[in-house]
Amino acid sequence: MVSKRFVLKRLLLLVPVLFGVATFVFAILQLAPGDPARVIVGQRASADQVAQVRSELGLDDPILVQYGRFLVDAVQFDFGDSYQISKGTPVREVLADRLPVTIELALYGQAIGILLGVPLGVLSAVKQDTLTDHATRIGALTGLSVPIYWSGPLLILLFATYLGLFPTSGRIGSTTFLPDHWTLLGVELPLTGMVTVDTLLLGDLGAWFSAVHHLFLPAVTIGVYSMALISRMMRSSMLEVVRQDYMRTARAKGQGAKITVMKHGFRNALIPVVTVIGIQFGSLLGGAVLTETVFGIGGIGTMLVAAIGATDYPLVQGAVLTFALLFTLVNLGVDITYSYLDPRIQQ
Amino acid sequence: MAPEPADTAGRTTRRSALDSLRASPFLSQLRSNRLALFGIGIILGMVLVALYARFVYDFGALADSRLGGAVPSRAPPSWAGGTARTGAFGTDAAARDIFRRTLYGAWLALKFGTITVAASTALGVSLGIVAAYYGDATDNVIMRTMDVLLAFPSLLLALALVAIFGAGLWKAVIALTLVYTPRFARVVRGAALKVLEDEYIDATVALGATDPRVLVRHVLPNSLAPITVQSTLNFGLAIIDIAALSFLGFGAQAGTPSWGLMLARGVENGLFTGKWWMSFFPGLFLALTVLGFNLLGDGMRDALDPRMRDTVD
Numbered sequence: 279m280v281s282k283r284f285v286l287k288r289l290l291l292l293v294p295v296l297f298g299v300a301t302f303v304f305a306i307l308q309l310a311p312g313d314p315a316r317v318i319v320g321q322r323a324s325a326d327q328v329a330q331v332r333s334e335l336g337l338d339d340p341i342l343v344q345y346g347r348f349l350v351d352a353v354q355f356d357f358g359d360s361y362q363i364s365k366g367t368p369v370r371e372v373l374a375d376r377l378p379v380t381i382e383l384a385l386y387g388q389a390i391g392i393l394l395g396v397p398l399g400v401l402s403a404v405k406q407d408t409l410t411d412h413a414t415r416i417g418a419l420t421g422l423s424v425p426i427y428w429s430g431p432l433l434i435l436l437f438a439t440y441l442g443l444f445p446t447s448g449r450i451g452s453t454t455f456l457p458d459h460w461t462l463l464g465v466e467l468p469l470t471g472m473v474t475v476d477t478l479l480l481g482d483l484g485a486w487f488s489a490v491h492h493l494f495l496p497a498v499t500i501g502v503y504s505m506a507l508i509s510r511m512m513r514s515s516m517l518e519v520v521r522q523d524y525m526r527t528a529r530a531k532g533q534g535a536k537i538t539v540m541k542h543g544f545r546n547a548l549i550p551v552v553t554v555i556g557i558q559f560g561s562l563l564g565g566a567v568l569t570e571t572v573f574g575i576g577g578i579g580t581m582l583v584a585a586i587g588a589t590d591y592p593l594v595q596g597a598v599l600t601f602a603l604l605f606t607l608v609n610l611g612v613d614i615t616y617s618y619l620d621p622r623i624q625q
Numbered sequence: 626m627a628p629e630p631a632d633t634a635g636r637t638t639r640r641s642a643l644d645s646l647r648a649s650p651f652l653s654q655l656r657s658n659r660l661a662l663f664g665i666g667i668i669l670g671m672v673l674v675a676l677y678a679r680f681v682y683d684f685g686a687l688a689d690s691r692l693g694g695a696v697p698s699r700a701p702p703s704w705a706g707g708t709a710r711t712g713a714f715g716t717d718a719a720a721r722d723i724f725r726r727t728l729y730g731a732w733l734a735l736k737f738g739t740i741t742v743a744a745s746t747a748l749g750v751s752l753g754i755v756a757a758y759y760g761d762a763t764d765n766v767i768m769r770t771m772d773v774l775l776a777f778p779s780l781l782l783a784l785a786l787v788a789i790f791g792a793g794l795w796k797a798v799i800a801l802t803l804v805y806t807p808r809f810a811r812v813v814r815g816a817a818l819k820v821l822e823d824e825y826i827d828a829t830v831a832l833g834a835t836d837p838r839v840l841v842r843h844v845l846p847n848s849l850a851p852i853t854v855q856s857t858l859n860f861g862l863a864i865i866d867i868a869a870l871s872f873l874g875f876g877a878q879a880g881t882p883s884w885g886l887m888l889a890r891g892v893e894n895g896l897f898t899g900k901w902w903m904s905f906f907p908g909l910f911l912a913l914t915v916l917g918f919n920l921l922g923d924g925m926r927d928a929l930d931p932r933m934r935d936t937v938d
């Protein structure tokens with residue numbers, strides 16, 4: 279069982295970290311070169327116009343006042359309106375549009391990583407020091423060394439450009455247009471923004487296939503990296519567990535080797551792997567930014583890159599805070615799962 | 626440990642640290658790890674390539690986009706349908722020789738990778754050791770700041786910093802230095818805390834050693850092992866991340882023969898038309914270099930971790 283005290287303690291520890299994160303995000307706008315008001319009104323606007331926008335945005339207030347206002351707004355996830363990329367649209371709305379795209383990509387990548395990485399790691403450990411083991415280990419290390427912005431283009435070249443098996447970019451066929459809501463028992467409900475889910479909710483199997491078809495290469499690109507990381511961790515964790523006394527006891531009782539490995543070994547070996555899944559979620563999000571760029575997917579990553587290029591600071595702030603929050607929450611979830619799997623942690 | 630010779634103060638430390646390294650099973654462990662040796666081989670090969678390109682090729686010519694029509698642009702390698710003039714790796718959209726640019730990329734990657742790793746190691750080690758030694762408020766301020774930096778996914782923190790600093794290779798180096806520093810600080814703080822528990826530290830302090838002396842002469846040398854492993858593993862990461870920032874357009878600027886930028890141009894100009902050589906070769910060199918550092922770092926970690934010893938042999 280996970281004690282409420284443990285969860286509460288972890289949540290309290292988050293407060294100063296999130297406070298620091300928000301302070302850093304506030305500092306982005308303060309430290310970045312250029313006048314935000316100038317960015318909004320454009321290069322040809324008069325000094326009066328700039329001054330007017332400055333006072334509208336509250337940029338002339340003392341920095342502590344601005345900081346306080348930013349914190350209050352940030353808690354409500356309000357970063358004002360986008361300057362450039364989606365001029366005039368509240369950052370919150372832009373993020374709500376883009377976030378599901380990135381989460382969908384990251385989830386499928388993570389799923390591929392877990393589904394392939396865990397069995398590969400077990401195989402490698404069970405067959406320790408055989409050819410299978412060496413091949414898996416070298417393969418995993420290679421997977422960690424190949425940058426996403428190289429493996430992605432290679433996959434596109436081979437499977438899309440030459441073989442024509444998959445589309446080169448995008449999320450769904452260009453002739454498919456999804457409505458903005460779906461209906462369940464006569465009630466209109468909002469869609470999730472994840473195309474592979476939405477097409478199912480709408481009951482459009484053709485569109486669903488198109489969505490999966492589009493998502494396949496990007497998800498594999500991003501999944502290879504987490505597969506490599508997870509299989510390595512799974513292997514060493516498994517090897518560690520195999521040497522424990524309880525494994526010998528189980529064998530001494532007359533239990534078969536396979537059952538011992540699966541029943542006692544595998545389940546205990548999974549515990550440290552859970553932590554790795556949390557830690558590598560950060561690189562998964564970084565990988566999502568690169569994958570979105572390679573495959574032309576309009577997620578929060580491509581948006582952030584465009585926003586930095588266009589000095590659209592409210593969007594940059596919103597996106598960076600969203601990524602940090604996502605990463606922190608996933609790690610909180612991982613910590614809690616970990617303490618559930620291994621209650622000794624809570625002491 | 627060998628008795629310290631009556632030498633000058635600085636040299637005795639260095640010598641005893643070297644002696645202990647020779648006496649430890651670390652080097653022989655590493656030598657028996659064929660994959661680690663292979664990694665060292667790749668790294669040395671890349672260093673040679675980098676030095677060759679740096680001293681033989683003219684940077685200006687590699688960056689120039691006004692080459693005229695003497696050589697066709699976007700032409701495949703000479704052995705894959707190109708002519709002798711299109712070179713072993715083909716040409717890019719500005720008719721530049723991808724072979725030479727890729728070799729020169731090794732110099733840029735190793736140079737900026739080394740600077741990033743050295744800077745973040747130095748910064749992280751200083752912060753980590755100071756935090757461990759002084760404890761209390763100092764420790765809290767330093768490590769909580771590190772926690773905040775660690776709360777961001779690393780590439781995203783680098784992007785946020787680039788939004789502040791602006792684009793450029795040097796700025797990318799500064800951003801990534803700040804991104805990696807917390808990892809070193811954490812590793813070093815942990816190692817230093819362990820060293821500080823040892824009795825000889827108390828003895829040294831009792832003998833009247835000053836704080837800097839204890840830190841530099843005793844805590845630092847005894848925390849070197851985990852620092853070295855972390856640095857090596859971080860080398861590969863630094864090279865990948867610098868190239869990633871260049872790929873996204875925030876690192877190397879137009880014309881620079883950096884692998885990340887060449888990949889970006891390759892994706893832009895050659896992906897959908899099947900001009901594979903534009904992205905294949907820079908990426909291959911990048912992946913090989915990173916693999917070299919990962920193989921070496923992995924071998925070093927195995928050699929240092931006593932639990933792994935019986936499995937390595």
